[in-house]
Amino acid sequence: MDAREQEKTKSLDANMRVPVNSDSDLEWHSPLRAPFRITGLPWLEQDGVYRRLPVRPNHPLRPEVDRLANFTTGVQVRFRTDSPKLFVRVGLADKAVMYQMPATGQCGVDCYIGELGDQRYVNTARFDMAATEYESVLYDAFPRQMRDITLNLPLYQGVKELWIGVTAGSELKEFPDFPSTRKVLVYGTSITHGACASRPGMAYPNILSRSLPIEFVSFGFSGNAQGEPELAHLLAQVDDPALLILDYEANVPSMQRLRDSLPEFIGIYRERHPGVPILVVSQIRMAREAFDEGARNGREERKQIQRATVERLIEAGDANLHFFDGSDLLGADYQDCTADGIHPSDLGYSRIAKSLEPVLRELLAFEFLIQS
Known part of the structure; x- marks a missing residue:
């Protein structure tokens, strides 16, 4: 299916379109800074990048493993906010390329709301599959109340940049700690x-x-x-x-x-x-x-x-x-x-x-x- 046919298909169902963000009332935050908590990256404090193995490992890696270590599977961003809106802005290392896997799994970010043991799925980022950068809404009309947020990062692509967008003036707090650091x-x-x-x-x-x-x-x-x-x-x-x-x-x-x-x-x-x-x-x-x-x-x-x-x-x-x-x-x-x-x-x-x-x-x- 060529690009024109894809656009025709999207035009049949508004839910399949990639929305354009026209919201200017957002504040953007890097999850690399407090109060955000990132899990699944043991060397994040040392290297400061979204990578699952150290940037300079003291044991040699095969090139294939070295490249795959940049894919953010299992990486989560956790925080609390009372924002009625939640957006993400993502810069990827590359675009979606796998034939047997949805682009949302390869390159998307999905959102869960709730405390540990009671987290419920809300939405997944929508984006142009040919793009390496995108901005997407995860929710945009919720009542203003404090929520525990967990974002799951892309499974099969590297993340070069990530920003979290919330309504201006919203509170941001730390996600409650796990019972242990293990x-x-x-x-x-x-x-x-x-x-x-x-x-x-x-x-x-x-x-x-x-x-x-x-x-x-x-x-x-x-x-x-x-x-x-x-x-x-x-x-x-x-x-x-x-x-x-x-x-x-x-x-x-x-x-x-x-x-x-x-x-x-x-x-x-x-x-x-x-x-x-x-x-x-x-x-x-x-x-x-x-x-x-x-x-x-x-x-x-x-x-x-x-x-x-x-x-x-x-x-x-x-x-x-x-x-x-x-x-x-x-x-x-x-x-x-x-x-x-x-x-x-x-x-x-x-x-x-x-x-x-x-x-x-x-x-x-x-x-x-x-x-x-």
Whole structure:
């Protein structure tokens, strides 16, 4: 469909148009300054940029991982305001380019209102898919009262600039603190990264962050989570971990690489965090497995490698290591839970989060962070 046909389609439904902001009664604020709180960026205070790994890591990164670290999946901006209007102004590193994922998930910002445990979706930014800069309204006619705001940043694009627009004279306050400074770290593939969620809030680490009152940090590296020792060293540098989730099976280039990388990764992390729970999650089912016995058997073999590794390390004395079989995370109708036969749809991500939540609650209970 060319640009003219796209415009014709938009003209049929006003709700599909990109609104033009004519509101001049706005004050713009950078979330890099108080009272805004940004989560999901452990090196933000050090580097001052929207990047999930350090700008100058002391362990070398493959170019692919280095680039993906600039994508803001799992990053959230939290604050309180009584503003009747809320806008965002975003400068992206590039435009939307993925065929199987909505532009709203790749490059959009979505908004939730409410306190921890009771956050409700409001809206997603609307913008020109061909643009690398946009300004969008998230709400514009609410009563003036204090609200807890959570913004989820783009899953598959870098953010160069971000500004929050509120009605002039509105109050801005800090979002209430989490019960603890500890964090849940999630290392994994494009599924951890958020492909193909329709909007940022539907990636499974972001869904879990609305249920569990603790900071989540997403180390999803689409197609490039290969269990490299360099990543184990970098993740070990994140202070105050409450839990590490390893969900990278689908990106390893071979069975032998999985056998070698998993105990090595865990061993490196254990050097600095000997008592932090580690949860190894095996891969979800792919749609083709219903017809492709080789694909099904390959996943089963990788699952057994991980299970056996975890059991062996537990027997060797690692009491805080756990395995979760991801085969049934999507449910019996798993074929209908993906956007492209591989990556979950919003339904798929919702099921993953719902299945993992009780496991995480149990593993985090000893920290007295989460009430059952």
